Amino acid sequence: xxxxxxxxxxxxxxxxxxxxxxxxxxxxxxxxRWQVFRNPKATIRFGANVKAGPGFHVHAPWGGTLIIGxxxxxxxxxxxxLGPHAVVTIGNNVTFTFDVIISCDTAVTLEDxxxxxxxxxxxxxxHKYRDLDQPFLDQGYDYRPITxxxxxxxxxxxxxxxxxxxxxxxxxxxxxxxxxxxFTTAAGVPAKVLDYFGPPGQEPEGWAPRKTADxxxxxxxxERSLSDAAVKQPDETT
Numbered sequence: 001x002x003x004x005x006x007x008x009x010x011x012x013x014x015x016x017x018x019x020x021x022x023x024x025x026x027x028x029x030x031x032x033r034w035q036v037f038r039n040p041k042a043t044i045r046f047g048a049n050v051k052a053g054p055g056f057h058v059h060a061p062w063g064g065t066l067i068i069g070x071x072x073x074x075x076x077x078x079x080x081x082l083g084p085h086a087v088v089t090i091g092n093n094v095t096f097t098f099d100v101i102i103s104c105d106t107a108v109t110l111e112d113x114x115x116x117x118x119x120x121x122x123x124x125x126x127h128k129y130r131d132l133d134q135p136f137l138d139q140g141y142d143y144r145p146i147t148x149x150x151x152x153x154x155x156x157x158x159x160x161x162x163x164x165x166x167x168x169x170x171x172x173x174x175x176x177x178x179x180x181x182x183f184t185t186a187a188g189v190p191a192k193v194l195d196y197f198g199p200p201g202q203e204p205e206g207w208a209p210r211k212t213a214d215x216x217x218x219x220x221x222x223e224r225s226l227s228d229a230a231v232k233q234p235d236e237t238t
Contacts, residue, residue: 028052042082047072047092058082064104069094069112080104091150096120106143111150117172118156122146126161149182167198 001009031052036044042060046052047070055077058066064082069092076098080088083105091112098118102108106124110116125141148154149166156172163179164170170180171187171194180186183198196203 024051024053027054028056031056041084042066050074053078055079060086064088066090072096074100097156105141107145109145109147111148111152111166113151114148115153117154117158120154120156120158120160122148122160124161 028051032046032050035052035056035058039058039060041063042058043063043065044058044060045066046068049071050068051073053073053075056074057079059079060066060082062084064084064086066080066082066088068090071092072090072094074096077100078096079101081101081103082088085106086104087107088102088104089107089109091110091114093113094110095115097116097120100116100118100120101122103121103123103125108122108124116122124146125143127136127141128139129136131139144162146160146163148160148164149168151167152164152170153168154160154164154170155174158170158172158174158176160176162176164176165180165182165184167183168180169185170176170191171185173189174187174191175189176186177190180191181193181196181204183196183202184193184204185195185197186193193204193207196207196209
């Protein structure tokens, strides 16, 4: 290898390190500090080894609380909107992929090891709309605190307005309007339980196992309806 080749290789290595590791780590620290600084009326706390990617944004002009645990990863485009009395609690080892939004006026809780896919939207309030004498935006909301229990996996473009149980797997494009039981797969609009894979004796009420004929070498129909799980990726910089 010539001197020129060694210089080029060294330069490329430096660019690689700062593009994918050192640079993103420093930018993440700055993003976290900026969100705390620009929201003086809110309580915002980050745990250890949190990665806040490009576009990480907390909107809390009138207060609210955001508590984030250890080893969480927020990739590109995360936004958290807090009302003055909102409490958003995010556990340890939680992953947000791209463009995840949380809108909260009461309480949203994500337990440990939850994964949220691209364009997931979580809201603890539904617009009221039945009063024909009032404009839509003047009718207020029906609120419901939301909990996504530990180990749940939510695939792309899911809207969540109700609870998701432990280790549940939600298919892409679903709308969660009713509680999803633990250890189930669910998909659809509104989301319905398709399969149960948990311990015997904890099946959802009224659950009947699928017939053996539904199975195939490529997995159950419920499994095939789900998109691929989120894959760990290097950090990004802007």
